[in-house]
Amino acid sequence: MFQALDLIPYPLAIVTAGDPGRRGRRGGAAVAWLTRVSWDPPLVAVALGLARYTYELIKEFRSFAVHLVSRELEDVAYNVFGSVSGRDVDKFDLAKIVPVGARKVTAPIIGKAPLILECELVDEHVAGDHVVVIGRVVEAYRGSAEKPLVFYNGSSAELKL
Ligand SMILES: Cc1cc2nc3c(=O)[nH]c(=O)nc-3n(C[C@H](O)[C@H](O)[C@H](O)COP(=O)(O)O)c2cc1C
Numbered sequence: 001m002f003q004a005l006d007l008i009p010y011p012l013a014i015v016t017a018g019d020p021g022r023r024g025r026r027g028g029a030a031v032a033w034l035t036r037v038s039w040d041p042p043l044v045a046v047a048l049g050l051a052r053y054t055y056e057l058i059k060e061f062r063s064f065a066v067h068l069v070s071r072e073l074e075d076v077a078y079n080v081f082g083s084v085s086g087r088d089v090d091k092f093d094l095a096k097i098v099p100v101g102a103r104k105v106t107a108p109i110i111g112k113a114p115l116i117l118e119c120e121l122v123d124e125h126v127a128g129d130h131v132v133v134i135g136r137v138v139e140a141y142r143g144s145a146e147k148p149l150v151f152y153n154g155s156s157a158e159l160k161l
Pocket of ligand 1: 012027028029030031032033034047048049051052053054055077078081082083084085086087151
C-alpha cells in the first residue's frame with residue numbers, strides 16, 4: 001500500500017520561514033506534500049512532520065514562503081533543505097543562497113525560484129505524524145522562467161509541457 005501511495009505526483013518545493021537576516025532564526029525544508037485548497041481566499045496546505053524545525057519557525061513567525069524548485073535548485077532541495085535540520089545548521093549558508101526579505105510577510109525568500117508564494121499562517125491541523133499548515137497566499141510571483149519540477153515515485157522530473 002505504501003509503495004502505491006508513492007505514485008501520487010506532487011510538486012517539489014522548498015518551504016521557508018523565519019527572519020531572513022538572522023542565522024539560527026531562519027530555515028526551510030524540501031516538501032512534496034503541498035497543494036492548493038481554496039480559491040477564495042487563496043489557500044495552500046503543506047504537510048510537515050511534527051518535529052520539523054521549519055514548523056517551529058512557521059508557528060513563531062506566523063508566516064512562510066513556498067518556492068517551487070527548478071533544476072537549478074534541485075541539488076540544494078535534496079542535499080540541504082531536504083536532508084539536514086535547521087536546528088543544526090544555517091541551510092542558506094550551506095546552500096550558498098543569500099535570502100532576500102519577503103514583500104508582504106516575514107520569511108526568507110530564495111529569489112531565483114520559478115514561483116514564490118508568500119503566505120500568512122491561518123490554520124493548522126495535526127494529521128497523524130504530520131501537521132497540515134494552511135497559509136493564505138498574500139503575494140505570488142515568479143523569480144525565474146525555469147520550469148518547476150514534479151516529484152514522483154522518489155525522483156523529480158521536469159514537466160514536458
Ligand atoms: C524530495 C523531498 C520531499 C520532502 N517532502 C517533505 C514533506 O512534504 N513534508 C515534510 O515534513 N518533510 C519532507 N521532506 C523532509 C524534510 O525536507 C527534511 O526532513 C528536512 O531536513 C526538515 O528540515 P527542518 O527540520 O530544518 O525543517 C522531504 C524531503 C525531500 C528530499
